[in-house]
Amino acid sequence: MNILIKNGYVIDPKSNLEGYYDILIKDGMIWKVSKNLATENVHYITANRVIDASGKYVMPGFIDLHVHLREPGYEYKEDILSGSRAAAAGGFTTICAMPNTNPPMDCEEIIKAVIDKAKDAFVNVLPVGAITLGQEGKEISDIPALVKAGAIAISEDGKSVMNSDLYAVALKQAARLGIPVFAHCEDKALSKDGVINEGDKAKKLGLPGISNSVEDIIVARDIILAKETGAKLHLCHCSTEGSTYMLKIAKELGINVTGETCPHYFTLSDSDIPGDDSNYKMNPPLRSRKDVEAIKNALKNDILDIIATDHAPHSEEEKSRPMKNAPFGIVGLETAFSVTWTELVTTGIISCRQLVEKMSVNPAKILGIEKGCIGEGLTADVVIVDPETEYVIDKNKFLSKGKNTPFHGKKVKGRVLYTIVSGYIKYELN
Structure with a gap:
């Protein structure tokens, strides 16, 4: 599966990368990280999914x-x-x-x-x-x-x-x-x-x-x-x-x-x-x-x-x-x-x-594992979050079998939108 993440604010301390970048994921790997992939002659790579991450943070x-x-x-x-x-x-x-x-x-x-x-x-x-x-x-x-x-x-x-x-x-x-x-x-x-x-x-x-x-x-x-x-x-x-x-x-x-x-x-x-x-x-x-x-x-x-x-x-x-x-x-x-x-x-x-x-x-x-980085050639384990979204924690919506939390009803800011594991979207907020 090929995924193109566009316009996201990437924060990757390990590769000392921070700023607006496009990320192309191909065959489970980080294939390319660039300021603007559209200008770099990679149009021949067909993305099965394009994620517009404008206003969002992209992290390992x-x-x-x-x-x-x-x-x-x-x-x-x-x-x-x-x-x-x-x-x-x-x-x-x-x-x-x-x-x-x-x-x-x-x-x-x-x-x-x-x-x-x-x-x-x-x-x-x-x-x-x-x-x-x-x-x-x-x-x-x-x-x-x-x-x-x-x-x-x-x-x-x-x-x-x-x-x-x-x-x-x-x-x-x-x-x-x-x-x-x-x-x-x-x-x-x-x-x-x-x-x-x-x-x-x-x-x-x-x-x-x-x-x-x-x-x-x-x-x-x-x-x-x-x-x-x-x-x-x-x-x-x-x-x-x-x-x-x-x-x-x-x-x-x-x-x-x-x-x-x-x-x-x-x-x-x-x-x-x-x-x-x-x-x-x-x-x-x-x-x-x-x-x-x-x-x-x-x-x-x-x-x-x-x-x-x-x-x-x-x-x-x-x-x-x-x-x-x-x-x-x-x-x-x-x-x-x-x-x-x-x-x-x-x-x-x-x-x-x-x-x-x-x-x-x-x-x-x-x-001692080769993770925690959005570097080219590495496995595509990526999370995309919205730093501005506010919501109230509801234990009844947990996917875990356990609902035991002291945070039920707490208003919080920042929400996970996508979780990508080895190049596959394993979670997407509906």
Whole structure:
């Protein structure tokens, strides 16, 4: 399929391209990028589809390092097909599937099964292998076999490997294999049965709290171990002021560590929780306003490298329970761009270029994949957005099976219009 995108404002930090360009996509690849293709004797290329992107932004497809597709085992919450469809609707062209499935992605057979199922997905799906067998924290998985089968990284997401000696061995193996380690930082002994952030709101609602130290202690440990082992450490869903401070110091010391946060952590605080509403329950929890400002500053100053979603769908029945009994997690694939554009770009906290870096360029770099760029000769993974469109988020219109979001009814600006994956239009706003 040949697609001609005309008159769009292209933002491509990796190739240092910004301005009005035409893009010709041929046979799944970026064939030509030019100021005006009509004058460059390419008329012999017949486009099956012409997209007039006047007034629109054209960017490399977004890449999400942190997605829970729930398959195998929890397909009633989400599956690879439905999750990838939601990803395409959100402008994502590549997503990383986290390993806390049932059974966990702790062996090559499951990794291969996910990859095989993902052949029919709407976007590129890259599986992340579990660090320990059964994610029980007792015995390391066969990490080389996971990587050979196609795992792009390893993680114990949903929990931390609390045995530091065991974890250090895994980090050393990851370093030798050249893959990143995605770290969920949670001291389980401290978090106990916590539900929301430890603070005034927890007291008001009579709910057990989760302190900042639950995250900060493991962030510190993991950074120290990364320094000693030489592993490429990526800190997932950073939510505290302390984690951003330690990440800054680690980078200044030359430690190979990066960090991500999610839209809910720079948009909402625990004071925004309206009551015992499980759509506001996630792990780590929504923190204080001081933490929210620290997260924003870390994004502005490029201390935090990535904006991910931690897309965690659950059934309506599960999320209708009281907070004490409901599972952690919210969906995010279909709201991430609009919330980020509204909260960070239109307010001047980060530039549009930084958004592309944090949602496309930097994730590709961490994964070591040739994406995150609209360069000639590269695979055509492209998103076209309208920066001016305003709309109200409606969970009932989500393509994900999960409707669990705190952003239902929120008015946002900026909308995904087209998502192109390997040269094919996988999403188009009707």
